[in-house]
Amino acid sequence: MSVLIVTGGLVSPAETSLFAAARKTLLQWRASEAAWLDLKVKVVMAEPIAEAALERLLGGAPPEAKALMGGRDTLDLPELAEVALATALDKEGVAYESATVAELFTARGAALAARAEVVYLSTTLLRDLGELETVLAPLLRPGLRVVAGGALAGVLAEAPPPGVDVVAVGYGELLVPALAAWARSGYETLTPPEGGSLARRGGAWVLRSGLPAGTSLDGLDTPDWAAAARRRGRAGWKVVQYESVRGCPYRCSFCNYPFLFDDTRFRYKSAARIADDWSRYAQDCGTQVVSCLDSLFTVPPKRLRELCSLLVARGNPVQWLCYARADDLADEETVAAMKAAGCVQVQIGLESGDPGVLANMNKRVTPEANLAALENCRKHGVTTVTTLVVGFPGETAETLERTFQHLRQGRPDFHFLATFSTRAAGVPVLSPENRARFG
Numbered sequence: 113m114s115v116l117i118v119t120g121g122l123v124s125p126a127e128t129s130l131f132a133a134a135r136k137t138l139l140q141w142r143a144s145e146a147a148w149l150d151l152k153v154k155v156v157m158a159e160p161i162a163e164a165a166l167e168r169l170l171g172g173a174p175p176e177a178k179a180l181m182g183g184r185d186t187l188d189l190p191e192l193a194e195v196a197l198a199t200a201l202d203k204e205g206v207a208y209e210s211a212t213v214a215e216l217f218t219a220r221g222a223a224l225a226a227r228a229e230v231v232y233l234s235t236t237l238l239r240d241l242g243e244l245e246t247v248l249a250p251l252l253r254p255g256l257r258v259v260a261g262g263a264l265a266g267v268l269a270e271a272p273p274p275g276v277d278v279v280a281v282g283y284g285e286l287l288v289p290a291l292a293a294w295a296r297s298g299y300e301t302l303t304p305p306e307g308g309s310l311a312r313r314g315g316a317w318v319l320r321s322g323l324p325a326g327t328s329l330d331g332l333d334t335p336d337w338a339a340a341a342r343r344r345g346r347a348g349w350k351v352v353q354y355e356s357v358r359g360c361p362y363r364c365s366f367c368n369y370p371f372l373f374d375d376t377r378f379r380y381k382s383a384a385r386i387a388d389d390w391s392r393y394a395q396d397c398g399t400q401v402v403s404c405l406d407s408l409f410t411v412p413p414k415r416l417r418e419l420c421s422l423l424v425a426r427g428n429p430v431q432w433l434c435y436a437r438a439d440d441l442a443d444e445e446t447v448a449a450m451k452a453a454g455c456v457q458v459q460i461g462l463e464s465g466d467p468g469v470l471a472n473m474n475k476r477v478t479p480e481a482n483l484a485a486l487e488n489c490r491k492h493g494v495t496t497v498t499t500l501v502v503g504f505p506g507e508t509a510e511t512l513e514r515t516f517q518h519l520r521q522g523r524p525d526f527h528f529l530a531t532f533s534t535r536a537a538g539v540p541v542l543s544p545e546n547r548a549r550f551g
Contacts, residue, residue, distance in 0.1 A: 115208040116228035116245075120217065121237035181411060188344075189501075192353040192405060193234040193262060193284075200288035202339060206295070213238070216250045225251055230295060236262035241273060248275040257299060259291060263372040267538065272316035278302070279313070282321030282374040283358075285332045290319065291331040296350040320374055328379045329358060336391050338396040348397035353405050354389070356381040360407040362437075364461075365474045365546060366501055369407045370539040378411075383418035387426065394429035402432040403454075409434035416446070420453035433457035433495075439477050441485035447492050458494040460485060462527075465518020469504055472550075474540070479518055486522040498524040503532040503540070505550035506546035 162279045184465050196208050201208050204263040209228070215221035225231065231251055234397040244260075247393050251258055252275050260268055261280035269279045278294075280287045292301040306312045307322025320476070324331060337352045370376060381389075393399035408414050436458045450458075462482050464470050470477060489496045500515060519527060534542055541550070 114227060114229050115206055116224050116231045117194050117201075117208055117210040117234075118196050118213060118231055119194040119197075119210070119234040120212040120214060121239075121243075127128050133471035188342055189349065189351060189353070191234070191237070192335060192355060193236055195248040195337055195340045195353075197232055197234070197284060197288065197495060198340060198343075199336045200285055201292070204292040205291060206374070208232075213247050214268070216247065222250065225253075225256065228256060230291075230299075232291075233258055233260050234262040235260055235264040238264065241320055244268075244273060244533045245275075248273065251275065252410065261287065263369075266372065266374045269313065269318045269320075272314050272318070274315065276316050278317045278319055280319050280321075282308070283324070283332070284321075285323075286321040287319060296368045309379065323375055323377070324379060327377065327379045329379050330357070330385045330536050331382075334392075337393055337399070341397055343397060349393075349399055351403060352393055352397065352399050354386075355403050355405050356386050357406040357408065357411075361411060362408070362476060363474055364463075365472065365537055365541040366463075366504060366532060367407075368540075371538050376390055380412070382413065383415045386419055387422040390423070391426055391429045399430055402430050404432060404434035406435055408437060410436040410440040410446070413440065413446070416440075418450060418501055421450040423453040428454040430454060431456045433459070434494070435459045436462075436485075438462065440481045441488055441541065442481045444488045444491070447485075447488040447494060451492040451494050457497060458489060459497045459499070460524070462498045462518070462524070463520070464504070464507075464511065465515035469506050469511050469515075472506040473504055479514075482518065483522050486524055490523070495526075496524040497526045497528070498522075499530060501530050501532050505532075505546075507532075510550065 160244055190210065191212075194374045197211065198208060209224050211221050211224050216225065233247065233251075238247065245454060248258065256276045258275055259278040259280050260272075260276045261284055265279050265281045268276070269281050272279050278291070280291065286308070290303060290305050290308070302310060302317055302319065304319055309320045309322075309504065335354075337349055339496060341348050349419055356508070357378065358373050359375055360367070360376040361378045363370060370378075390399075390402055393402065431454045433456055438460050441460065460477075463475055465479050465482070467479055470479070486496055486498075500519075502512065502515075
C-alpha cells in the first residue's frame with residue numbers, strides 16, 4: 113500500500129513562482145461562481161509571494177526584521193495536518209509519501225501521485241469547491257483513490273464532488289485506522305470506527321469518525337515532529353505547530369470554526385499534557401517556539417493558569433504564541449502570567465472598534481476590553497497581532513471611522529484586514545434568522 117498525504121492551500125506564501133500561482137488561480141476561477149470576490153482575496157494573498165521574490169532579489173531581509181519575524185526558514189515547515197496524519201500512519205505501519213497542494217502541479221507531485229494507491233487530501237486550507245476541483249484535477253486517474261478529510265469535510269459530505277472516493281468526516285486520528293484496514297482489504301471493506309458511521313452519498317462513501325468520550329483530547333496521539341524531521345533529513349524544527357483544542361465555546365457570526373470536525377462541543381487537552389508535549393518537542397526536536405493553531409488558547413482560564421505554572425516550573429522549555437480573546441487579556445494578571453511562562457505573541461480578533469458592529473457579530477466583547485488587552489500586552493512585552501473584519505452587516509462609513517480611531521488608540525504591533533465574505537459554508541450569519549435580520 114502506498115499513501116500520498118496532500119496538505120496545504122492552493123496558493124501559499126511558500127510559492128516560488130508568481131507565474132505558477134497565477135496559473136493555478138486561473139484554473140480555480142474557471143470553477144468558481146464568485147471570481148470577482150476571489151480576485152480580492154488572491155490579491156491580498158499575493159503580497160507575501162511578491163515579498164519573498166523581492167527579498168530574494170535584494171539578498172535577504174534586514175537583520176532587524178529577521179530577528180523579529182524569524183526570517184523565512186519556516187516556509188518548509190510541513191502543515192500540522194501532514195504531521196498528524198503521518199503519525200497515525202506510522203502507528204498503523206503504513207508507508208506514505210507527502211506533498212503540498214502546490215506540488216501537485218509540478219513534476220515531483222505528478223510522480224508522487226503516479227505511484228500512489230490512495231491520496232489522503234486535507235481540505236482544511238482549501239476555501240471553496242472551486243479550489244477543491246482544481247486540486248482534484250491532477251489526481252483523476254484510474255486506480256487512484258482519493259480520501260478527502262480535514263476540517264471542511266463535513267461540508268463536502270452533503271454532496272461529494274466527482275473524483276472523491278471517501279469523504280472522511282471528523283477526527284482524523286480516529287479515521288486513519290479504519291482507512292488503513294480498508295486498504296489492507298484491497299479496498300473492498302470499509303468499516304467505520306466505533307461510534308462512527310458509513311453511508312453512500314452519490315459516488316462516494318461518507319465515513320464519520322464519531323466523537324471522543326467527554327471533553328478531554330488527551331487520548332489523541334501527539335503529532336510526532338521529530339519523525340517529520342527525520343524524514344526530511346533534519347535534526348529538528350526551530351518552530352512547530354500545535355493544536356490543543358477542537359471547536360470553540362463562542363459563536364461569532366462570521367466564523368464556522370465551532371462547527372468543524374462534525375462536532376459542536378468544545379474539547380481540549382489538559383495543561384499537563386500540553387506541558388509534556390512541549391517539553392518533549394524541545395528535547396527531541398530542538399524546538400524553540402510553539403505556534404498554537406487553536407481557535408482560542410486562553411480558555412478555559414483554569415487550564416491556562418495551570419499551564420503557565422507548569423511551564424515556569426520547568427524553566428520555560430519553549431516560547432509560544434497563540435490566539436486569544438481580548439476579554440481574557442484585559443485581565444493584567446493573565447497577561448503577566450503568560451509572559452512569565454514564555455508567551456511572546458498573541459493573535460487577537462479585534463474585528464471592529466464599533467460596539468454596534470461587534471454586537472452584530474456576536475463577539476461578546478467590547479472596544480474597551482480590546483484596548484485594555486492591547487495595553488496589557490504592550491506593558492508586559494507581548495507582541496500583538498490583530499485582525500479586523502471590514503464590511504460586516506451594519507458597517508457604515510461612521511463605523512469604519514470608529515475602527516480606524518480604535519486602531520490609532522490601541523496601537524497593536526500588527527494588524528490585518530479581512531473583507532467580510534459569506535463564502536465559508538455554515539457561518540451563523542447565513543442562518544435564516546440572520547438573513548431576515550440583515551437582509
